[in-house]
Amino acid sequence: MQRRIFIQTLAAGAAAALALGRAQAAPAAAIEVFKTLTCGCCEGWVEHLRANGFAVTVRNVDDTGPYRARAGIPERFGSCHTGMIAGYGIEGHVPAADIRRLLAARPAAAGLAVPGMTVGSPGMEQGSRKDPFDVFLIRRDGAASVFASYNKRGA
Template sequence: MNYYRLDCRSTPLLLVAALVFVCNIGFSSEPLPTVTLNLTENCECCVRWADHMEEAGFTVELEYLDPSDLQSLQETHHTGPNSDLSSCHTALVDGYVIEGHVPAEQVKSLIAERPDIVGLSVPGMPLGSPGMDVTDAKERYKVLAFDESGETYAYAIYNPNH
């Protein structure tokens, strides 16, 4: 039988390999930031969106507001009911505004890329978006990025037919 004998030359190499292995299994990853979700009472789709975010690894804190207070918050962030960005809830995460049913993967991308924008919005309540996925019906929708001036561009497009 052949036995491999460890000596002082191979020990440092094994230690480096072990260190690389430990670092690659996730001990160095930072936790995702907390999402503060501002919503009104009895909004089931908003709670389902919060569940979607938690399943993706976020911690979500729910802040229940009167409809007028939610509207004021949305107007502060350029996403009020008279805005093309409007939806049923507004979340704040890591300095960004998330309006409506934005998928968690896009929020993660936003946090990683850190573009110079106010936030992301999925206007309205499109069927098939996170929290609005209670039936088999799915609509095409855009995740819009928006800045302080209200300018928007498509950050992502979801098309269930392709």
């Protein structure tokens, strides 16, 4: 009986070590970020992505609008930077966890957006102030639905 438990424990440990090795060997998701040279909050968002395991390439551009349009994100969902990852557009201060959830689910969509520059969103931290905001899933026809909500009272 003890021998069987020992073998089962040994096998479980080996399986866990193998899984951990695979997780550590997984390459970081690569995202390309288009932003203006002078935008500090964009740098804050880039650091948020890097801290959450993304491999970020930053491209300083004069105008992010053409990149937003290329990603299929309507102007009404615009913010100060646009990311491109795995065929999706990521507009504004979208939390890294939502990008990972998008990549795992692979919906038929243009991407995610956090319109404007909401205080308390990644890269827009200002002390303890955290304004409510939504992350929108943008469909290819330009329509949107709420993908995630943050800092809502009672939520």
